[in-house]
Amino acid sequence: MKKAVVLLSGGLDSTTCMAIAKDEGYEIYPISFEYGQRHNRELECAKKVAKKFNVRAHKIIRLESLGGSALTDMNIDVPKYKGDNEIPITYVPARNILFLSYALGYAEVLGAEAIFIGVSAVDYSGYPDCRPEFIGAFQKVVDEGTAAGVKGKSIEIKSPLIHLTKGETIELGIGLRAPYELTTSCYNGEEKACGECDSCVLRLKGFEEAGIKDSIEYKKIL
Amino acid sequence: MKKAVVLLSGGLDSTTCMAIAKDEGYEIYPISFEYGQRHNRELECAKKVAKKFNVRAHKIIRLESLGGSALTDMNIDVPKYKGDNEIPITYVPARNILFLSYALGYAEVLGAEAIFIGVSAVDYSGYPDCRPEFIGAFQKVVDEGTAAGVKGKSIEIKSPLIHLTKGETIELGIGLRAPYELTTSCYNGEEKACGECDSCVLRLKGFEEAGIKDSIEYKKIL
Numbered sequence: 001m002k003k004a005v006v007l008l009s010g011g012l013d014s015t016t017c018m019a020i021a022k023d024e025g026y027e028i029y030p031i032s033f034e035y036g037q038r039h040n041r042e043l044e045c046a047k048k049v050a051k052k053f054n055v056r057a058h059k060i061i062r063l064e065s066l067g068g069s070a071l072t073d074m075n076i077d078v079p080k081y082k083g084d085n086e087i088p089i090t091y092v093p094a095r096n097i098l099f100l101s102y103a104l105g106y107a108e109v110l111g112a113e114a115i116f117i118g119v120s121a122v123d124y125s126g127y128p129d130c131r132p133e134f135i136g137a138f139q140k141v142v143d144e145g146t147a148a149g150v151k152g153k154s155i156e157i158k159s160p161l162i163h164l165t166k167g168e169t170i171e172l173g174i175g176l177r178a179p180y181e182l183t184t185s186c187y188n189g190e191e192k193a194c195g196e197c198d199s200c201v202l203r204l205k206g207f208e209e210a211g212i213k214d215s216i217e218y219k220k221i222l
Numbered sequence: 223m224k225k226a227v228v229l230l231s232g233g234l235d236s237t238t239c240m241a242i243a244k245d246e247g248y249e250i251y252p253i254s255f256e257y258g259q260r261h262n263r264e265l266e267c268a269k270k271v272a273k274k275f276n277v278r279a280h281k282i283i284r285l286e287s288l289g290g291s292a293l294t295d296m297n298i299d300v301p302k303y304k305g306d307n308e309i310p311i312t313y314v315p316a317r318n319i320l321f322l323s324y325a326l327g328y329a330e331v332l333g334a335e336a337i338f339i340g341v342s343a344v345d346y347s348g349y350p351d352c353r354p355e356f357i358g359a360f361q362k363v364v365d366e367g368t369a370a371g372v373k374g375k376s377i378e379i380k381s382p383l384i385h386l387t388k389g390e391t392i393e394l395g396i397g398l399r400a401p402y403e404l405t406t407s408c409y410n411g412e413e414k415a416c417g418e419c420d421s422c423v424l425r426l427k428g429f430e431e432a433g434i435k436d437s438i439e440y441k442k443i444l
Contacts, residue, residue, distance in 0.1 A: 093368065093369070094330060104315070137362040145350055
């Protein structure tokens with residue numbers, strides 16, 4: 001059976017990727033990271049999602065934080081949604097590069113054919129490492145920088161959500177029965193989602209766009 | 223003062239990079255990794271080298287090993303030098319990609335302008351992640367995938383040894399007074415270098431080529 005490593009954060013997008021990879025016939029190997037996030041809620045959700053998919057192994061990697069972001073530095077507040085196109089303070093330096101590098105090492109060890117990453121350039125245009133230009137550049141690193149790549153059996157970086165809006169992602173995921181009730185998206189990580197951070201606002205807009213009710217609880221809906 | 227992150231393994235090449243970066247006027251920030259190596263000798267050497275250069279900080283990152291290499295898996299023996307062009311079993315999946323990714327995150331947090339990596343495509347042609355094609359591809363990832371890159375102030379990946387033979391590297395390093403007496407290159411990591419593994423053989427050939435005596439001790443010289 002062909003194998004795929006799936007970057008699993010415990011959020012909506014990565015959970016959708018789990019469902020897509022399964023639907024495409026891959027044996028799925030999720031990988032999650034503890035990188036000094038503000039909270040462990042994401043990781044708890046990732047574990048529940050992995051379990052729901054009955055995976056053979058769920059790799060959890062502890063990364064030392066380098067600081068420099070509101071998501072990893074408790075001295076920087078998570079801002080409320082502004083909706084501009086600036087790179088937000090929640091940007092974590094080189095995060096997706098690091099995640100993909102780990103997933104790549106793991107994929108080589110497993111002999112996997114693909115890596116799934118749930119980035120989208122549509123709703124998150126503020127993050128440079130969520131754009132197709134970045135994914136294309138990383139694919140080239142895989143082709144040139146790994147044993148698999150230079151032997152002509154490169155590992156494919158798949159980003160099936162990259163051109164989808166949040167609403168389209170949700171429609172796709174619901175069709176594949178992605179367990180969204182187990183996910184979290186809130187940057188603040190309290191028991192109920194805040195409903196006010198960038199991530200909550202985008203999630204809620206997505207469900208609205210898809211015409212579906214979000215099954216998780218919110219403290220406040222704007 | 224402009225800053226550079228230098229990947230420092232404690233070996234000859236990375237120590238040469240420290241000397242080059244200093245000579246080019248950078249304030250140097252070495253970064254080293256514990257990644258489940260067979261021995262800690264490298265890291266001890268890296269610490270001594272960093273100290274010798276009087277650096278402001280020496281970042282040491284513990285990486286969880288993914289296995290799959292003779293250098294990280296104690297169940298795989300380190301082979302003797304064969305001199306062929308196959309990818310050796312000492313290849314660590316995605317190692318340089320992972321190292322560069324961490325260095326990149328660190329460089330962004332520091333506001334550094336460059337990252338030095340001491341790879342050479344001449345003597346180590348067996349490793350895909352030591353070739354100019356790989357470094358070029360990674361540069362593109364930096365340009366497209368980081369805040370610094372998309373703002374047009376990208377971080378430069380510098381690999382000043384990439385076209386040098388080991389002998390040329392040593393000549394260059396000696397000219398810049400690189401403290402080679404503090405370095406190690408042996409894969410086996412005993413007190414004296416084995417003199418028989420790929421890495422020892424290449425080092426010894428390099429010193430011979432440069433017409434200089436290596437100041438570290440060997441158990442055996444072939």
